[in-house]
Amino acid sequence: MKITVSGASPYVRKVIACAIARGIDGQFEKWSISTTDPVLSDSNPLGKIPTLITDEGVAMFDSPVICEYIDSIGTAPPLFPAVGPARWKALRLQAIGDGILDASQPRRREIALPQDEGRIGYIKLQQGKVARALAVLEAEAASLGQLATVGDIAVACALGYLDFRFANEPWRAAHPKLAVWYASVEKLAPMAKTMPVAA
Structure with a gap:
């Protein structure tokens, strides 16, 4: 998996923090890219950071969606509780x-x-x-x-x-x-x- 990062973005921080809480932060390749780079908009039409590219090549965005995707990986207790x-x-x-x-x-x-x-x-x-x-x-x-x-x-x-x-x-x-x-x-x-x- 690959994820766009920015050292100042609080949305990126939230995503990486969720990955750390789930114990899977080591599974991500961190990708520094400008939001104006056409390579980013090829993956995410909104051109926003963070964007996560799954191993299957699917782009996930923005941070609430990425966090829920991260919560589906690994065996740690879920960050998104079950219905209720x-x-x-x-x-x-x-x-x-x-x-x-x-x-x-x-x-x-x-x-x-x-x-x-x-x-x-x-x-x-x-x-x-x-x-x-x-x-x-x-x-x-x-x-x-x-x-x-x-x-x-x-x-x-x-x-x-x-x-x-x-x-x-x-x-x-x-x-x-x-x-x-x-x-x-x-x-x-x-x-x-x-x-x-x-x-």
């Missing part, structure tokens, strides 16, 4: 974690551009999404696990991205329970081995 409340909890947490990333990545790009009323409004809109998501996670911090599901991993990757790209907007003081949980998981192998690197 535990599964919906994991998927919901994954949506919250991914949603924080979806709001944060474009905001970072917008901050670097000349500011006008429309851009300032857009940035505030994205900040509001992150703030509300963090408030939900703070309220539910006691129910978060030790990277046992894709939801736990997605949330941890989202918090790690806030530290990486928005260190000037610290989140821990206003979310002490979430901060305690994150401190308990950031040293675990899926997180410790996937620390982001500036591009």
